Amino acid sequence: xxxxxxxxxxxxxxxxxxxxxxxxxxxxxxxxxxxxxxxxxxxxxxxxxxxxxxxxxxxxxxxxxxxxxxxxxxxxxxxxxxxxxxxxxxxxxxxxxxxxxxxxxxxxxxxxxxxxxxxxxxxxxxxxxxxxxxxxxxxxxxxxxxxxxxxxxxxxxxxxxxxxxxxxxxxxxxxxxxxxxxxxxxxxxxxxxxxxxxxxxxxxxxxxxxxxxxxxxxxxxxxxxxxxxxxxxxxxxxxxxxxxxxxxxxxxxxxxxxxxxxxxxxxxxxxxxxxxxxxxxxxxxxxxxxxxxxxxxxxxxxxxxxxxxxxxxxxxxxxxxxxxxxxxxxxxxxxxxxxxxxxxxxxxxxxxxxxxxxxxxxxxxxxxxxxxxxxxxxxxxxxxxxxxxxxxxxxxxxxxxxxxxxxxxxxxxxxxxxxxxxxxxxxxxxxxxxxxxxxxxxxxxxxxxxxxxxxxxxxxxxxxxxxxxxxxxxxxxxxxxxxxxxxxxxxxxxxxxxxxxxxxxxxxxxxxxxxxxxxxxxxxxxxxxxxxxxxxxxxxxxxxxxxxxxxxxxxxxxxxx
Numbered sequence: 001x002x003x004x005x006x007x008x009x010x011x012x013x014x015x016x017x018x019x020x021x022x023x024x025x026x027x028x029x030x031x032x033x034x035x036x037x038x039x040x041x042x043x044x045x046x047x048x049x050x051x052x053x054x055x056x057x058x059x060x061x062x063x064x065x066x067x068x069x070x071x072x073x074x075x076x077x078x079x080x081x082x083x084x085x086x087x088x089x090x091x092x093x094x095x096x097x098x099x100x101x102x103x104x105x106x107x108x109x110x111x112x113x114x115x116x117x118x119x120x121x122x123x124x125x126x127x128x129x130x131x132x133x134x135x136x137x138x139x140x141x142x143x144x145x146x147x148x149x150x151x152x153x154x155x156x157x158x159x160x161x162x163x164x165x166x167x168x169x170x171x172x173x174x175x176x177x178x179x180x181x182x183x184x185x186x187x188x189x190x191x192x193x194x195x196x197x198x199x200x201x202x203x204x205x206x207x208x209x210x211x212x213x214x215x216x217x218x219x220x221x222x223x224x225x226x227x228x229x230x231x232x233x234x235x236x237x238x239x240x241x242x243x244x245x246x247x248x249x250x251x252x253x254x255x256x257x258x259x260x261x262x263x264x265x266x267x268x269x270x271x272x273x274x275x276x277x278x279x280x281x282x283x284x285x286x287x288x289x290x291x292x293x294x295x296x297x298x299x300x301x302x303x304x305x306x307x308x309x310x311x312x313x314x315x316x317x318x319x320x321x322x323x324x325x326x327x328x329x330x331x332x333x334x335x336x337x338x339x340x341x342x343x344x345x346x347x348x349x350x351x352x353x354x355x356x357x358x359x360x361x362x363x364x365x366x367x368x369x370x371x372x373x374x375x376x377x378x379x380x381x382x383x384x385x386x387x388x389x390x391x392x393x394x395x396x397x398x399x400x401x402x403x404x405x406x407x408x409x410x411x412x413x414x415x416x417x418x419x420x421x422x423x424x425x426x427x428x429x430x431x432x433x434x435x436x437x438x439x440x441x442x443x444x445x446x447x448x449x450x451x452x453x454x455x456x457x458x459x460x461x462x463x464x465x466x467x468x469x470x471x472x473x474x475x476x477x478x479x480x481x482x483x484x485x486x487x488x489x490x491x492x493x494x495x496x497x498x499x500x501x502x503x504x505x506x507x508x509x510x511x512x513x514x515x516x517x518x519x520x521x522x523x524x525x526x527x528x529x530x531x532x533x534x535x536x537x538x539x540x541x542x543x544x545x546x547x548x549x550x551x552x553x554x555x556x557x558x559x560x561x
Contacts, residue, residue: 026194027057027195028195029057033058038200040203043067045079046094072106073105089116093121100185108429111428114177118174122185123186151183152182154183157186160197170184175205230255231258231289232296233295233298234258234261234267234268237299239263239299243298250349253355254354256296257276265423266418267420271416277368279413279414291316296319319334319335320334322336383406391416393535399422400417400423406484406488433459435454447476450477452480454482460508464509467518468518471543476542477543481547483511484550486501488551492553492554515544523547533546
């Protein structure tokens with residue numbers, strides 16, 4: 001009796017000939033790029049270095065498109081965005097020691113945001129491994145240890161025959177929900193040595209799905225069907241699982257109001273009668289969610305930003321659907337369902353009963369009216385006008401990438417993303433410098449839409465070198481820099497806490513002149529002309545910079561008193 005898994009495909013005569021006589025001049029680096037191509041990769045990001053030259057030389061003999069950035073951390077941000085936009089694992093090629101370590105902040109953001117990044121770094125020669133002090137350039141006692149607390153998985157290679165399987169295993173890990181960054185490292189001599197291993201032609205991997213346990217979805221469906229005041233919190237897991245339509249179907253069937261987290265922007269239509277939008281940093285929204293007798297949390301761990309800085313204290317039953325096992329019930333007791341959001345929502349749609357609740361839209365409007373009244377009382381017209389100008393200038397399907405800056409904090413709560421998977425920020429890990437290099441990665445992934453990056457002047461100085469990258473590849477990114485002369489949000493925090501700011505003021509360049517020195521058009525705008533200047537820049541092909549000198553303020557927090 002023959003079982004399917006016992007079947008072995010016999011190679012053709014041509015395949016046998018190719019395997020017995022691989023082309024000359026190949027090295028371990030060729031095995032890397034051949035494996036990536038076999039897995040379906042078309043584009044790689046990175047920065048060369050001495051120990052990684054075998055990989056980069058092999059790119060010359062491959063069909064992979066290489067996008068080189070100027071700083072490894074920025075290359076990581078670009079790969080992060082490419083992974084978020086495409087849903088594919090984004091290869092990131094790095095060198096040893098300083099090159100590898102410089103990517104850690106970007107990989108932390110990718111891990112927090114569940115972005116699939118396949119980082120492949122070199123290592124010192126095999127003879128220098130093992131923690132000895134041999135004095136090789138870039139040598140670390142244990143380079144992989146620096147990554148273990150940051151990425152999903154670490155994969156070490158010590159021989160050429162291990163390369164295809166290690167990369168395939170890492171690829172599968174990156175694309176298994178929850179998605180995330182992974183680390184592969186290969187010694188310099190293994191990459192440089194000539195190889196007689198046949199050309200890598202296969203590489204299909206099949207990340208396992210994560211369906212919900214049926215007894216849990218049955219219990220959840222019963223709770224939701226009998227709820228009197230159900231509500232839904234939709235997180236980034238809904239967007240990553242492409243489950244927005246299923247979320248809308250469920251919300252409408254239950255007549256359950258929906259609030260989206262900052263990572264879940266666009267998961268639910270902004271102007272839908274059941275949409276509480278994204279006003280999570282507001283006590284009125286917090287009160288409403290606390291009053292729900294059944295709260296469905298999909299694709300969120302209810303962390304600091306999603307819980308109004310941990311002031312949210314639910315009084316009803318919580319149902320939490322989360323693909324990251326470590327986030328289940330990490331902040332609140334719940335009926336925890338470890339599952340992909342799309343599969344879990346589908347299971348609920350198949351079992352949940354339909355509710356009628358004519359009061360739900362009215363209650364949503366009442367909360368949003370209270371939020372608007374609270375903001376209106378704070379004389380923040382400039383900030384609202386600037387955000388409205390950005391929304392007016394940005395085409396509905398165009399993606400935007402936001403650095404950690406005051407305008408981004410406004411956007412988290414008040415910006416209509418228009419569609420899922422179009423608004424991204426560094427709110428996962430909260431590091432500076434994300435917006436512009438991430439936008440470059442998105443422009444590489446989809447050149448059919450203009451891409452907007454938003455930074456403050458402080459964050460812009462982290463990634464200003466990538467103007468050269470934008471110019472070199474002609475990437476269709478418009479970079480809005482809000483220049484307030486320092487780290488604006490830290491200035492506010494310190495003034496509120498201590499009465500005066502320290503270490504927040506910055507000497508910065510003339511950003512327009514600096515952009516033009518790279519051959520990138522730049523314009524200085526004002527709040528009154530921002531919408532027109534930004535729209536014009538977005539409509540023009542290639543990179544551009546729009547500088548807005550303005551001091552913006554945050555709306556008052558509601559979690560402090």
